[in-house]
Amino acid sequence: MQNLGFYFDFGWQHIIAWDALDHLLFVLVLAAVYVLKDWKQVLVLVTAFTIGHSLTLALSVFDLIRVNDKWVEFLIPCTIIVTAVFNLRLKDYKQKSLRLNYFFALFFGLIHGLGFANVIRFIMIGNESLGWSLFGFNIGLEAGQVVVVAAILLVSYFVIDIGGLKRKWWIWSLSVASLLIATKIALDKFLLL
Numbered sequence: 001m002q003n004l005g006f007y008f009d010f011g012w013q014h015i016i017a018w019d020a021l022d023h024l025l026f027v028l029v030l031a032a033v034y035v036l037k038d039w040k041q042v043l044v045l046v047t048a049f050t051i052g053h054s055l056t057l058a059l060s061v062f063d064l065i066r067v068n069d070k071w072v073e074f075l076i077p078c079t080i081i082v083t084a085v086f087n088l089r090l091k092d093y094k095q096k097s098l099r100l101n102y103f104f105a106l107f108f109g110l111i112h113g114l115g116f117a118n119v120i121r122f123i124m125i126g127n128e129s130l131g132w133s134l135f136g137f138n139i140g141l142e143a144g145q146v147v148v149v150a151a152i153l154l155v156s157y158f159v160i161d162i163g164g165l166k167r168k169w170w171i172w173s174l175s176v177a178s179l180l181i182a183t184k185i186a187l188d189k190f191l192l193l
Helices: 004-016 018-031 036-061 069-089 100-123 130-162 167-191
Strands: none
Touching (some): 004 018, 004 130, 018 036, 018 069, 018 100, 018 130, 018 167, 036 130, 069 100, 069 167, 130 167
16 A cells, blocks of 8 residues: 555656656547536546556556557557547537547557556566555546646637637647647657567
C-alpha cells in the first residue's frame, strides 16, 4: 500500500507530462468532438481508454504479452491519425454518430498501454504489491485524463459557446493539427522499423 502514492503520481505524470505528447494528442482528438454538456459521455470514453491501457499494462507486467517496441511506437501515432480522420468525416455530432469513439478508446487504449509496458515492467520488477502498484498507476492515469478532458471541454465552451466559433471548425482545427503532428511522428517511427 505504501507504493500506491508513488504509482499514482507515476500514472498522473504519464498523461500530464509534455513528453507524453502521444497520449495528450490522442485524448485531445478523442475529446474534440464533444462539448461541455457531454461531460458524462466523455468520462465513459476516458474510462474505456484507461481500461484498455490497464489491460495491456497488466498483461505485460505479468509477462503474458510482449510486443516489439518499435512497432508499438509506430502504431500509437496511427491511432491518433485514425481518430482524427474519423472526426473529419463526421456529418453530425449526435451520440449515435459518435458510438465508434468508444471502440477507438478501448481498442486504441490497448495499443497505448503496450507503449508504456516495458518501462513499467522494468520499474515494477521485484515489487511485492504488484496489484496495488498497477491500481495506483491506473488511478493516476485516469485522474490525469479527467483533468486534460476537463480542460479541453472548458476551452471548447469558451471557444464555441462564448466565442461563437462553429463546432465543426473547432473539431476540424483540433483534428487537423493532431493529424499533422501524428503523421510526422508516425513517419519518423516508420523509418526506424
